Amino acid sequence: MSSLISLTCLKCRQELPKTTRLLRCPQCQGLLDPQYDLERVRSVLTWETVARRPRSIWRWRELLPIEDERCVISLGEGGTPLVPSVRVGPAFGLRHLYILNDGMNPTGSLKDRSMAVVASKAVELGYRVITCDSSGNKAASLSAYAARAGLTSLMFCPSTTPPQKLLQIVAYGGRLVIIDTDRDGVARLYAELMQRRSAEWYDSGVSNPFRYEGKKTYAYEIAEALGACAPDWILHPAAGSMSVVKTWKGFGELERLGLVHTKPRLGAVQPENCAPIVAAYRKGARTVSPVEYLPTMAGGLSMPNPGDLGDLTLQAIRESDGAAVAVTEDEIVWGMRALWEEGIFSEPTGAVTIPALRGLMEQGIIQRGDTVVCIVTGTGFKDLHSLEQEVCVPRPVPAKLSALDEATQALLA
Amino acid sequence: MSSLISLTCLKCRQELPKTTRLLRCPQCQGLLDPQYDLERVRSVLTWETVARRPRSIWRWRELLPIEDERCVISLGEGGTPLVPSVRVGPAFGLRHLYILNDGMNPTGSLKDRSMAVVASKAVELGYRVITCDSSGNKAASLSAYAARAGLTSLMFCPSTTPPQKLLQIVAYGGRLVIIDTDRDGVARLYAELMQRRSAEWYDSGVSNPFRYEGKKTYAYEIAEALGACAPDWILHPAAGSMSVVKTWKGFGELERLGLVHTKPRLGAVQPENCAPIVAAYRKGARTVSPVEYLPTMAGGLSMPNPGDLGDLTLQAIRESDGAAVAVTEDEIVWGMRALWEEGIFSEPTGAVTIPALRGLMEQGIIQRGDTVVCIVTGTGFKDLHSLEQEVCVPRPVPAKLSALDEATQALLA
Numbered sequence: 164m165s166s167l168i169s170l171t172c173l174k175c176r177q178e179l180p181k182t183t184r185l186l187r188c189p190q191c192q193g194l195l196d197p198q199y200d201l202e203r204v205r206s207v208l209t210w211e212t213v214a215r216r217p218r219s220i221w222r223w224r225e226l227l228p229i230e231d232e233r234c235v236i237s238l239g240e241g242g243t244p245l246v247p248s249v250r251v252g253p254a255f256g257l258r259h260l261y262i263l264n265d266g267m268n269p270t271g272s273l274k275d276r277s278m279a280v281v282a283s284k285a286v287e288l289g290y291r292v293i294t295c296d297s298s299g300n301k302a303a304s305l306s307a308y309a310a311r312a313g314l315t316s317l318m319f320c321p322s323t324t325p326p327q328k329l330l331q332i333v334a335y336g337g338r339l340v341i342i343d344t345d346r347d348g349v350a351r352l353y354a355e356l357m358q359r360r361s362a363e364w365y366d367s368g369v370s371n372p373f374r375y376e377g378k379k380t381y382a383y384e385i386a387e388a389l390g391a392c393a394p395d396w397i398l399h400p401a402a403g404s405m406s407v408v409k410t411w412k413g414f415g416e417l418e419r420l421g422l423v424h425t426k427p428r429l430g431a432v433q434p435e436n437c438a439p440i441v442a443a444y445r446k447g448a449r450t451v452s453p454v455e456y457l458p459t460m461a462g463g464l465s466m467p468n469p470g471d472l473g474d475l476t477l478q479a480i481r482e483s484d485g486a487a488v489a490v491t492e493d494e495i496v497w498g499m500r501a502l503w504e505e506g507i508f509s510e511p512t513g514a515v516t517i518p519a520l521r522g523l524m525e526q527g528i529i530q531r532g533d534t535v536v537c538i539v540t541g542t543g544f545k546d547l548h549s550l551e552q553e554v555c556v557p558r559p560v561p562a563k564l565s566a567l568d569e570a571t572q573a574l575l576a
Numbered sequence: 577m578s579s580l581i582s583l584t585c586l587k588c589r590q591e592l593p594k595t596t597r598l599l600r601c602p603q604c605q606g607l608l609d610p611q612y613d614l615e616r617v618r619s620v621l622t623w624e625t626v627a628r629r630p631r632s633i634w635r636w637r638e639l640l641p642i643e644d645e646r647c648v649i650s651l652g653e654g655g656t657p658l659v660p661s662v663r664v665g666p667a668f669g670l671r672h673l674y675i676l677n678d679g680m681n682p683t684g685s686l687k688d689r690s691m692a693v694v695a696s697k698a699v700e701l702g703y704r705v706i707t708c709d710s711s712g713n714k715a716a717s718l719s720a721y722a723a724r725a726g727l728t729s730l731m732f733c734p735s736t737t738p739p740q741k742l743l744q745i746v747a748y749g750g751r752l753v754i755i756d757t758d759r760d761g762v763a764r765l766y767a768e769l770m771q772r773r774s775a776e777w778y779d780s781g782v783s784n785p786f787r788y789e790g791k792k793t794y795a796y797e798i799a800e801a802l803g804a805c806a807p808d809w810i811l812h813p814a815a816g817s818m819s820v821v822k823t824w825k826g827f828g829e830l831e832r833l834g835l836v837h838t839k840p841r842l843g844a845v846q847p848e849n850c851a852p853i854v855a856a857y858r859k860g861a862r863t864v865s866p867v868e869y870l871p872t873m874a875g876g877l878s879m880p881n882p883g884d885l886g887d888l889t890l891q892a893i894r895e896s897d898g899a900a901v902a903v904t905e906d907e908i909v910w911g912m913r914a915l916w917e918e919g920i921f922s923e924p925t926g927a928v929t930i931p932a933l934r935g936l937m938e939q940g941i942i943q944r945g946d947t948v949v950c951i952v953t954g955t956g957f958k959d960l961h962s963l964e965q966e967v968c969v970p971r972p973v974p975a976k977l978s979a980l981d982e983a984t985q986a987l988l989a
């Protein structure tokens with residue numbers, strides 16, 4: 164059972180009751196952060212307890228914010244494999260590189276960690292309609308969990324969303340509004356709309372305090388897979404990026420529970436075409452300002468104005484002695500191909516950490532002896548258009564043995 | 577470590593040394609079946625041992641045929657979640673229906689269970705080139721594992737293969753020959769080609785005795801997830817279908833190891849448009865004859881002449897007191913939609929067990945109190961064309977709040 168005790172504003176530290184329906188602090192509009200009774204958790208949660216539970220984020224249920232277990236909506240999210248690198252690691256002289264393949268989640272992306280939590284919370288709070296804005300993956304995930312929960316889901320996506328993601332959203336029965344603008348335009352319109360609708364519809368967008376808690380499971384799962392240890396580095400593809408913030412929070416909890424004794428350094432990776440967090444990090448700023456941006460093939464990272472999510476990410480990077488890194492479009496393609504050669508089918512967004520790792524090693528920030536985890540956030544199926552630009556499917560040959568012989572000779576030459 | 581001791585011909589029972597490179601019995605051309613020293617396995621393998629190992633088919637390594645652990649090629653295959661049904665089960669009055677979502681494997685289909693084993697065996701035997709014929713999923717899987725293993729992979733697919741599967745094969749670096757014929761035509765040409773090439777290239781096609789061993793993990797994993805128990809029924813989408821044969825073998829092993837005390841009844845489900853096993857089952861035949869066939873949206877099941885694989889399936893169905901069931905194209909669509917409503921994104925091939933379950937319940941063969949597992953064999957991303965026929969993505973609306981209001985009102989009406 165959850166050990167949730169309250170929510171705390173991350174800006175002014177005001178405490179709110181755990182039953183609040185507010186998404187942000189009523190005083191300062193800061194993001195709210197669920198708090199747990201870690202003393203109680205300590206008495207029940209050991210590595211042995213966890214190992215006996217079925218594989219999903221819910222093996223960490225004491226540290227997730229759903230109090231009524233009957234409300235948990237699960238498709239087996241999380242618990243994705245930490246795959247040892249056999250190409251990239253050796254090529255970089257890095258002995259301990261692992262790829263966390265989050266494309267193996269139920270809907271094909273990391274979003275399932277968050278959307279499982281937020282759909283469960285919507286059920287617990289008694290909502291009937293759940294909404295979000297999204298570049299595609301979040302909406303596909305919410306659509307699936309809402310279907311399972313029997314909730315009506317309403318999603319807002321830009322017209323630049325890859326068609327594969329749109330098909331998936333509609334297949335699950337999600338009600339989809341495609342808006343003739345880019346990701347940032349959708350975010351602004353969605354915020355306006357929700358000012359009027361947030362009483363009726365459960366807003367699973369960027370302000371929801373519960374959904375991000377699902378991302379703490381990165382910390383728990385990586386530590387478990389590495390034998391109750393933190394790696395030296397974890398690199399995340401970064402839009403907002405609450406993955407960084409919540410991985411840091413998760414390791415903090417593990418440390419306080421006595422389950423790990425060190426914490427990792429965290430890297431946030433953005434495409435150069437849209438890198439507000441990296442810009443702020445380079446300037447030594449405490450807050451992230453909106454940036455001019457260009458289209459990027461890493462569509463999931465196209466967030467030029469992350470607002471206070473970006474500020475929190477910056478803070479987590481600094482506290483962990485980590486880094487923020489930008490990569491070019493060419494580097495993203497190279498990273499994607501490198502992952503394919505490992506047997507990992509990544510979409511462009513998921514592949515940005517690979518060139519970032521190369522850069523950090525060249526600068527001597529990551530060392531050859533370090534244990535590093537790169538998170539791949541979505542399957543290649545999510546964006547086949549990018550794939551079509553990069554690979555070439557051959558033409559059919561006639562159904563004759565001689566044609567097969569000729570074709571195979573050419574392929575093996 | 578593997579407890580492999582030999583291979584036995586499933587037809588004439590001749591025993592071959594475990595180091596043989598033969599794919600079939602030299603005397604009678606029967607399929608070979610790996611045998612294990614179960615007495616030795618019994619002394620090391622308990623449910624507790626297994627629970628402590630990382631999640632993948634390799635937690636059952638004593639019962640898999642790879643002897644040198646350094647040769648194991650893994651992407652974290654298997655260990656996919658057994659998801660309790662929240663829509664189909666209750667609608668049928670069935671209290672214990674589980675969906676095994678094998679679309680959550682590394683390349684998006686059940687084939688990873690087999691291809692991980694066969695790629696590992698190719699490495700162990702020292703081959704440099706590995707081949708198969710395929711309707712798409714097997715080739716995509718082999719392409720990924722070969723990439724990881726550093727092997728050259730050579731795949732033969734029909735021109736009817738969905739483009740998503742072809743893109744995936746090429747992304748991993750697989751050498752692909754698309755043949756201007758259907759799945760059956762590819763199988764015949766491939767068999768001819770391999771008569772000349774099997775010394776140089778490792779044939780991972782239908783005759784390979786090692787690959788199917790990966791499918792035994794269905795038995796192990798289902799029994800583990802159900803608390804060391806067999807369900808009453810397991811329903812498999814069926815082409816050949818060695819999934820049925822090897823699930824039966826797996827439960828036999830678990831029973832002899834004292835790890836389960838009952839075995840399930842097994843159902844093989846085929847599309848009516850191509851149902852040779854069902855035809856033989858209905859006639860009470862001991863062997864499966866080739867059938868006339870029509871195109872089916874369950875492309876992975878388009879195997880009109882399964883040969884002795886079909887005979888073995890028929891035998892496993894009978895021994896388990898199971899059933900063979902055919903479903904129409906309309907029923908497949910209905911099954912796919914039913915799975916989507918559960919939040920499970922299945923391709924058409926993976927969805928055939930749902931209408932089959934309905935039929936078996938209507939006939940009273942499956943009862944309301946039974947525990948039933950339906951295996952979903954591949955993700956919906958594998959065949960987006962079928963998806964496009966079934967769902968409708970809306971047109972974009974202008975980027976104005978009034979347009980959003982109008983669109984949401986229409987969607988929620």
